[in-house]
Amino acid sequence: MLDVDYLLVGGGLQNGLIALALDQTRPEARVALIEQGARVGGNHTWCFHAGDVPAGLEAMVAPLVERTWPGYDVSFPRRVRRLTEPYSAVTSARFADVVEQTFARRGWHLLTGQRAAEVGAHQVTLDDGVVLSGDLVVDARGPEPSAVEGQAAYQKFVGLELTLSADAPVTEPVLMDACVPQTDGYRFFYVLPFSPRRVLVEDTYFSDSPTLDIERLRREVLRYAAERGLHVEAIEREEQGVLPLPWRAAPPSRSTTPLVAGYRGGWFHPTTGYSFPLALRLAQLIAASAPEALAGPALDRLVARQARQLRFSSWLNRLLFAAFAPEDRRNVLERFYGLPSDAIRRFYAHDTTGADRARIVCGRPPRGISLSMAISRGAFS
């Protein structure tokens, strides 16, 4: 029976980062990773702000980055703003290359194309009945939309990576172009110009429904691209996603038998859907202690910090999705982008201070707020 120090279940963002952190901090560790897909990382583009990377992990993160831009834009009917916070993108293809090379270099076990059927405290049973064991089992099998308790909204999108026949008129990301019809909730386009002739364009919705009309959104992306002066030569790649944004998010568990990590374990931001900063923090903590010593005060502190942030951000979800009609939700984001850039970055990093939280909720409310609608939809019960 394969027996290792760290048995990582699910080869997505969280466990890939844990493996890279172990490579940096505990090269002598014995590690195995089980992934049902043919490669680790799936089909994603993960973005983060420069300040999201904890001190000590910069060298680990650098090879994952496809492109870093010095700033980015947001665009609303009454607010256009450039933020000067550096912003980086990690593609899953590059992520897979780096993680796979690390496993090969260390002689660790990368079990792709294998599905975990049962995940226990120290053992995992695969679909074919093979049993593996580990001192620490990390269950990061990703979002499970059916498991979201109670009400939830959804962040959903279709993105096309486009090759262009002429240079794109944008050189920096457009994080949100919300100057588009507000159908199916808060809607915006997301534009990442990887190079003058290679651009990712996503049609994104903060919606009450998980239904994704892929064909229609593909057409919408191409229409938007043409309207913005992007001359499309070919569609290189497509990605899509439906991520639950719960109204009430359970805090991460302190249990390490097994440790439930990543999105599945509550290590994500329920308002933005971002999980890169949280996955990095947890990976750093795991790599800092021996498997049997992980349960303890440092993990408790990180869990408590995430639980505090989750309380606030899932409360914001209730406000955003229950107190505003779908077509008015854009007003909330438009107001949010008037905050100081540090507060915006801390919000994305799920690291808000008390002052940030006060700034977000105090003052003149965005147009369209209806507390009676929120109460009737159960936002405060």
Ligand SMILES: Cc1cc2nc3c(=O)[nH]c(=O)nc-3n(C[C@H](O)[C@H](O)[C@H](O)COP(=O)(O)OP(=O)(O)OC[C@H]3O[C@@H](n4cnc5c(N)ncnc54)[C@H](O)[C@@H]3O)c2cc1C
């Ligand atoms: C619209 C949208 C945009 C997003 N943008 C960003 C962003 O810009 N920045 C950011 O930080 N996050 C972003 N996210 C969120 C981010 O993609 C996820 O939260 C993140 O990938 C979660 O990481 P994870 O490791 O928990 O799960 P995943 O990355 O989903 O990985 C889980 C892995 O487990 C595997 N698996 C599942 N079940 C089994 C099994 N039984 N056996 C073996 N393997 C299994 C899966 O195949 C998968 O590879 C976005 C999500 C969406 C939908």
